[in-house]
Amino acid sequence: MTTTVIDGRELQPPEPMERTLEALDTLAEGDDVLLLLYCQPHPLFSILKKNGYAWGEEVRADGTREIRIHKLPG
Amino acid sequence: MHASLSFDQAPPISVPYRFFLVAPWFGATAGILLVWAGADALGSRWTPEALALTHLIALGFMLQAMCGALFQFIPVAVGGNVWRPRLVANTVQPLLLLATLLLVAGLLFGRPVLLSAAVPLFLLAIGGFVTVVALALWQTPATGMTLWAMRMAIAGLAITVLLGSLLAEALAHGFAVPIVDLTNVHLGWGLGGWALMLLAGVSYHVVPMFQLTRPYPSWFTRSFGLLLLGFLLAWSSRLLLDDALWSPLIAYPLLLILSAYAGTTLWLQYTRRRKIHDATSLYFRVAMLSMLAFAVSGTVYFLRPELGADPRFVVWLGVLALVGVFVSAITGMMYKIVPFLNWLHLQRLGAPISAVPNMKKMIPADAMTGQLRLHVLAVLMLLTAVWQPGLIRPAGLALAASFAWLGCNLAGAVRRYQGFRDQIRAAA
Numbered sequence: 001m002t003t004t005v006i007d008g009r010e011l012q013p014p015e016p017m018e019r020t021l022e023a024l025d026t027l028a029e030g031d032d033v034l035l036l037l038y039c040q041p042h043p044l045f046s047i048l049k050k051n052g053y054a055w056g057e058e059v060r061a062d063g064t065r066e067i068r069i070h071k072l073p074g
Numbered sequence: 075m076h077a078s079l080s081f082d083q084a085p086p087i088s089v090p091y092r093f094f095l096v097a098p099w100f101g102a103t104a105g106i107l108l109v110w111a112g113a114d115a116l117g118s119r120w121t122p123e124a125l126a127l128t129h130l131i132a133l134g135f136m137l138q139a140m141c142g143a144l145f146q147f148i149p150v151a152v153g154g155n156v157w158r159p160r161l162v163a164n165t166v167q168p169l170l171l172l173a174t175l176l177l178v179a180g181l182l183f184g185r186p187v188l189l190s191a192a193v194p195l196f197l198l199a200i201g202g203f204v205t206v207v208a209l210a211l212w213q214t215p216a217t218g219m220t221l222w223a224m225r226m227a228i229a230g231l232a233i234t235v236l237l238g239s240l241l242a243e244a245l246a247h248g249f250a251v252p253i254v255d256l257t258n259v260h261l262g263w264g265l266g267g268w269a270l271m272l273l274a275g276v277s278y279h280v281v282p283m284f285q286l287t288r289p290y291p292s293w294f295t296r297s298f299g300l301l302l303l304g305f306l307l308a309w310s311s312r313l314l315l316d317d318a319l320w321s322p323l324i325a326y327p328l329l330l331i332l333s334a335y336a337g338t339t340l341w342l343q344y345t346r347r348r349k350i351h352d353a354t355s356l357y358f359r360v361a362m363l364s365m366l367a368f369a370v371s372g373t374v375y376f377l378r379p380e381l382g383a384d385p386r387f388v389v390w391l392g393v394l395a396l397v398g399v400f401v402s403a404i405t406g407m408m409y410k411i412v413p414f415l416n417w418l419h420l421q422r423l424g425a426p427i428s429a430v431p432n433m434k435k436m437i438p439a440d441a442m443t444g445q446l447r448l449h450v451l452a453v454l455m456l457l458t459a460v461w462q463p464g465l466i467r468p469a470g471l472a473l474a475a476s477f478a479w480l481g482c483n484l485a486g487a488v489r490r491y492q493g494f495r496d497q498i499r500a501a502a
Contacts, residue, residue: 038283038289039279
């Protein structure tokens with residue numbers, strides 16, 4: 001399993017979303033994308049929901065949100 | 075995959091833009107009003123010109139811009155869905171526009187019939203807006219302090235409009251109400267409970283996102299809104315209590331939490347690892363420095379009653395709050411929101427990412443920083459003009475020119491959106 005890490009904390013919108021969508025383009029079955037942000041990317045969540053992706057979210061002590069995205073089976 | 079992506083049902087781009095495109099021209103009208111009125115306009119907060127100017131900025135610019143931003147911010151930042159956004163915006167925005175014009179004309183020319191005519195329009199427009207926004211904010215599954223601040227802010231807007239309607243009817247019909255205390259409570263809810271609460275809540279989300287700072291400390295976001303709400307409720311008690319000692323007891327901690335918000339935001343900007351000095355960051359810096367100046371001036375107002383007795387002192391506070399803090403912060407926000415919305419909606423057309431122009435191409439950076447410089451000049455001239463009335467006309471001219479430039483920058487962004495949209499559709 002491979003994890004592609006995108007650190008969006010020092011990138012200005014919409015660059016984190018652009019990079020995430022590009023990474024999802026080449027995401028293999030079982031791999032995931034780890035996106036690091038300081039905010040909740042609701043527009044990205046909408047796209048993921050409607051296109052068969054699932055994600056989990058954890059918040060670190062420094063306020064960083066770890067958003068782990070993978071493709072749903074089928 | 076991008077061509078097949080389906081974006082969520084965010085409101086059409088015309089919904090926020092119909093508010094944004096109108097807002098700066100109310101500000102420009104405020105500047106022209108100062109040019110027309112001349113030296114006596116800012117002699118006290120109660121002159122017809124000062125009352126009209128206040129509402130041109132607070133309702134014409136701030137409320138229009140903030141309502142437009144909320145339509146888009148709710149789905150983007152807190153994942154909520156506003157009911158029938160196009161219908162609501164198409165109804166609320168013209169009602170708000172007409173109501174503002176009637177109120178301003180009523181205050182400026184002392185026409186009770188115009189004040190009375192404005193009231194039902196405000197109640198209808200803001201009543202409808204508050205209802206649909208509150209539903210969206212309470213139905214979203216999102217959590218966090220941005221959401222709670224927005225919920226409190228929308229309640230603050232409702233209270234402000236109810237108090238304002240009461241004041242307008244009292245002025246129109248000569249009702250026996252404590253006008254001065256009621257006005258102070260009305261402006262407390264308008265500037266604090268609505269505008270500052272919303273600005274703070276939105277800041278928690280957009281300052282880290284667009285200005286690349288660390289997040290606001292969680293102890294701060296958890297306490298700021300509740301403290302602000304608590305002090306505003308206490309401030310409102312002046313309607314029932316003799317306020318000789320009570321007002322300073324409420325005002326000092328209130329000014330302290332304003333300073334805490336401004337100081338925290340400046341500290342986050344100062345300590346970010348990647349320094350960005352774009353128009354939004356600079357506008358926020360101007361807004362936060364103005365807020366600190368407001369807090370210091372407010373403290374002096376209560377500590378030195380002999381200075382506070384000069385009616386121009388409150389006008390000074392009003393210029394700092396309205397033009398220094400809120401016009402600066404809202405303009406800075408619009409300079410990020412509009413390019414971002416352009417990008418988001420072009421993306422929704424289904425073109426590959428490489429075909430969608432960069433956000434930086436939506437409004438030229440030089441145009442934004444040039445307009446920012448003119449705005450800062452206008453703020454400084456207005457503050458000077460409070461004490462040197464001979465400067466009021468040039469200050470009004472600078473204010474009008476700064477808002478007109480903002481209006482042109484936003485209109486240019488919309489034209490660029492239309493151009494890029496047509497190119498993408500043609501290529502498809």
